[in-house]
Amino acid sequence: QVQLMESGGGLVQAGGSLKLSCTASGRIFSFNTVAWYRQAPGKVREFVARISSLGSTNYADSVKGRFTISRDNAKNTVYLQMNSLKPDDTAVYTCNVDLMWGQGTVVTVSE
Numbered sequence: 001q002v003q004l005m006e007s008g009g010g011l012v013q014a015g016g017s018l019k020l021s022c023t024a025s026g027r028i029f030s031f032n033t034v035a036w037y038r039q040a041p042g043k044v045r046e047f048v049a050r051i052s053s054l055g056s057t058n059y060a061d062s063v064k065g066r067f068t069i070s071r072d073n074a075k076n077t078v079y080l081q082m083n084s085l086k087p088d089d090t091a092v093y094t095c096n097v098d099l100m101w102g103q104g105t106v107v108t109v110s111e
Contacts, residue, residue, distance in 0.1 A: 009105030022095030
């Protein structure tokens, strides 16, 4: 059974950093585009970043210059390095491959 598992969330002060991981089990996704989305309380889910199989990346304007998406195909894992975090970054972060979604990891940024 294919599963996406996110990790790395937590509580951090504004200006701090976190690194999220998304690992696929049961499938190798080196040929897939992998994306991160987030959903803040009371808001709709929004796109954060994506990385293609060839390593090209796209970011939401709100995170550009602060977040970096990368992948390690040998570990079947995609990362999201988040720097200069703001309270507005507080959300559940979820990774996506094709029609598959993980359960998400919670990121809370305090003032």
